[in-house]
Amino acid sequence: MSARASFASAAALLMARDLRLALRRAGDSLLPLGFFLVITTLFPLALDPELSQLRDIAPAALWVGALLSSLLALDLLFRDDGQDGALEQLALCGQPFAGLLLAKTVVHWLLTGLPLVLVAPLAAIALGAPYGAMPGILAAVLLGTVCLSLIGAVGAGLTLSLRRNGSLLALLVLPLAVPVLIFGARATALAIAGESLAAPLYLLAATAVLAATLAPWALAAAVRIGLE
Amino acid sequence: MNDLCADNLHLWRGDMHVLRGVSFSVRGAECLQVTGANGSGKTTLLRALCGLVPPEEGQVRWCGVDIGADPSAYHRALAYLGHDNGLKGDLTADENLRFGIGLRCRVTPTAIGAALTRAGLAGQRGLPLRQLSAGQRRRVALARLPLFDARLWILDEPGSNLDSAGQALLLELLQAHLAEGGTAVVATHQALDLPAGTHRGVMLQ
Amino acid sequence: MAWVWFHKFGSPPHFYRLATRLTPWAAWPALLLGLAGLIGGLVLAPADYQQGDGFRIIYVHAPAAWLSLMVYVVMACTAAVGLIWRMAVAHAVAASCAPIGASFTALALATGMLWGRPMWGTYWEWDPRLTSELLLLFLYLGYMGLRNAIDDVPRADRASAVLAIVGVVNVPIIHYSVIWWNSLHQAPSVMKFGQPTMPASMLIPLLLMLAAFTLLFAALLLIRARGEVLQRERNARWMLEALERLSTHDGPPTRDGPSAKGVLVGR
Numbered sequence A: 001m002s003a004r005a006s007f008a009s010a011a012a013l014l015m016a017r018d019l020r021l022a023l024r025r026a027g028d029s030l031l032p033l034g035f036f037l038v039i040t041t042l043f044p045l046a047l048d049p050e051l052s053q054l055r056d057i058a059p060a061a062l063w064v065g066a067l068l069s070s071l072l073a074l075d076l077l078f079r080d081d082g083q084d085g086a087l088e089q090l091a092l093c094g095q096p097f098a099g100l101l102l103a104k105t106v107v108h109w110l111l112t113g114l115p116l117v118l119v120a121p122l123a124a125i126a127l128g129a130p131y132g133a134m135p136g137i138l139a140a141v142l143l144g145t146v147c148l149s150l151i152g153a154v155g156a157g158l159t160l161s162l163r164r165n166g167s168l169l170a171l172l173v174l175p176l177a178v179p180v181l182i183f184g185a186r187a188t189a190l191a192i193a194g195e196s197l198a199a200p201l202y203l204l205a206a207t208a209v210l211a212a213t214l215a216p217w218a219l220a221a222a223v224r225i226g227l228e
Numbered sequence B: 001m002n003d004l005c006a007d008n009l010h011l012w013r014g015d016m017h018v019l020r021g022v023s024f025s026v027r028g029a030e031c032l033q034v035t036g037a038n039g040s041g042k043t044t045l046l047r048a049l050c051g052l053v054p055p056e057e058g059q060v061r062w063c064g065v066d067i068g069a070d071p072s073a074y075h076r077a078l079a080y081l082g083h084d085n086g087l088k089g090d091l092t093a094d095e096n097l098r099f100g101i102g103l104r105c106r107v108t109p110t111a112i113g114a115a116l117t118r119a120g121l122a123g124q125r126g127l128p129l130r131q132l133s134a135g136q137r138r139r140v141a142l143a144r145l146p147l148f149d150a151r152l153w154i155l156d157e158p159g160s161n162l163d164s165a166g167q168a169l170l171l172e173l174l175q176a177h178l179a180e181g182g183t184a185v186v187a188t189h190q191a192l193d194l195p196a197g198t199h200r201g202v203m204l205q
Numbered sequence C: 001m002a003w004v005w006f007h008k009f010g011s012p013p014h015f016y017r018l019a020t021r022l023t024p025w026a027a028w029p030a031l032l033l034g035l036a037g038l039i040g041g042l043v044l045a046p047a048d049y050q051q052g053d054g055f056r057i058i059y060v061h062a063p064a065a066w067l068s069l070m071v072y073v074v075m076a077c078t079a080a081v082g083l084i085w086r087m088a089v090a091h092a093v094a095a096s097c098a099p100i101g102a103s104f105t106a107l108a109l110a111t112g113m114l115w116g117r118p119m120w121g122t123y124w125e126w127d128p129r130l131t132s133e134l135l136l137l138f139l140y141l142g143y144m145g146l147r148n149a150i151d152d153v154p155r156a157d158r159a160s161a162v163l164a165i166v167g168v169v170n171v172p173i174i175h176y177s178v179i180w181w182n183s184l185h186q187a188p189s190v191m192k193f194g195q196p197t198m199p200a201s202m203l204i205p206l207l208l209m210l211a212a213f214t215l216l217f218a219a220l221l222l223i224r225a226r227g228e229v230l231q232r233e234r235n236a237r238w239m240l241e242a243l244e245r246l247s248t249h250d251g252p253p254t255r256d257g258p259s260a261k262g263v264l265v266g267r
Helices: A009-022 A026-046 A051-073 A074-083 A087-091 A097-126 A129-158 A168-176 A178-193 A198-227 B042-050 B071-075 B093-102 B109-117 B134-147 B164-179 C002-009 C012-046 C051-083 C088-120 C128-149 C154-184 C200-232 C237-250 C259-266
Strands: B004-013 B017-027 B030-036 B057-062 B080-082 B152-156 B183-187 B199-204
Touching: A009 A026, A009 A097, A009 B093, A026 A074, A026 A097, A026 B093, A026 B134, A026 C002, A051 A074, A051 A097, A051 A129, A051 A168, A051 A178, A074 A097, A074 A198, A074 C088, A087 A097, A087 A198, A097 A129, A097 A198, A129 A178, A129 A198, A168 A178, A168 C128, A168 C154, A178 A198, A178 C154, A198 C154, B004 B042, B017 B030, B017 B057, B017 B183, B030 B042, B030 B164, B042 B071, B042 B080, B042 B152, B042 B183, B042 C128, B071 B080, B080 B134, B080 B164, B080 C002, B093 B109, B109 B134, B134 B164, B164 B183, B164 C088, B183 C259, C012 C200, C012 C237, C051 C088, C051 C128, C051 C154, C051 C200, C088 C154, C088 C200, C088 C259, C128 C154
Parallel strands: B030 B183, B030 B199, B080 B152, B152 B183
Antiparallel strands: B004 B017, B004 B057
16 A cells, blocks of 8 residues: 655646656746737737826736736636546546645646746836835835735636637626735836835735635636536 | 445436346455446446445445445545546646645655556646546556556446547456456446456446 | 425426516515605604714615615525425526525615715725625625526526535625724724614504515515526426417417416416
């Protein structure tokens, strides 16, 4: 009889597996980042290329771009595992399902959220933000993408079994993501203006903590229903 | 020990009454073969036995306990093989087994190597699974079963895509499992050539 | 004792009969209170010294806005009951809530915009109440969209129940984030509905209308939930037996004709 695997080792193994799969398909996980860059480029093209004016819309461009690209990235989270039966095996492996799905969501954030965190401050500077705003924007996007990954994962779980789920997923997820958009854009605007962004950052952090606490349970319930 | 018991299972899919009061019980060292026409609810029954689909009426008991009471404990005792293999096409057979089994129990590379050799895949260990044929992928999924260290096997059409050597492998694995006192529920139309006294059938209408 | 009641309530035929019996008890008071509230609000109450007669739309707007939220909460609670205790009737009630709630939300939006035209000079202002009302409408649409997308009714029930619970946790967060967003950009808006210093002649009709709308919701919910239960139970034994009794007494069964209703109600 072999020893039973602990949850920690199972979660670590699952994360290693997902990272390895993503590396073998590196292009897939970078697509949302490319999408984000294209969106932020579209805003200046639709406006006067005056940096002073761009600065005013930079928070909006950044956060609408982040929201849409995180929505696009959700396709990568469960689609393959749902199609080849790997998700069923996860549900039946005897480990806490909510924990395994949270581990998957963490990897998803590492692959699609973290690149956004690194690139968003640069995009903000291209939109006329001062260099001093970079740390603030970095912190805001970091907390914001964590929230977006968690909220989005629940939406992706709910639409798991549906074939054409793109627009429904947007309708489910985007209204729930409104607080993240508001707090994040406000933090970015304050960072650009050089003011203290403590208040929106705290609110973002609180949202992230709440999402991290509640999302795994909703996620596990949603995916179980999707597997039926 | 190792009793699986289904008690009056009812399940609807839309207006279709798929399972109409299915009842049976299987003991350890016994294999229950589920047969029935296409659309008679074999897959639904197996998924209900796994706890993936909650039946609308009735109960599934494992060792006398409702499987909903402690799903994790039940799932640790269960190895399920569905229509889909649950293997990743971008990973090699080796990696697939390491990740798939490592979620449940510790496994050594030698054990994985031995299982793959037994399945006749020693030469294909390092290839990404998507380069293998459907039958070879099914063999990888079968090779996984004994390493799961599970007392109950639930297999849905395990012989699909398998050649005669693959069928022999399936029988060999099943016999070894039953000899250790394990229980099996298998949905298949192929005749299972198992020793007398270990093999029963149930037909879904 | 409570447990017995719980199970009895969860049985579709019992729920169906109970809902049928309760419907008039909600519908008639709703009508009477509504008439009284409208007369009080539109005729007897004095015109507002700032807004003139325009303020009278609160007699529809405020109850609709109140219900848009309450219906969501009722929907999430019944969905949770259905999810936790696997009670099909609770899912049917939750499913019936969504279109009613969406209609109240749309009504609150429309009346808010009508009120905005004379007050702000435009139909749409990014006022926090109207904005969160709009987001609430999206939440309802998402719920109905998800339910609509899943063919299998029990699965649609459970998936949309999870969404409703996630949504009800989010509704206050969304609401306060929108208020916070708005407070940073402009001074508090010109006038708010429902000032605390409202005279009794204005307040009493408003309270009557609130009660009337709540009862109206109850009546609509009972009627819709009955329809939902009938549709879901179309193959159940009690329904087939009721239809059979009907066919032996009154000729061929008409599934939704008035006589079928009579038999289903009568026993």
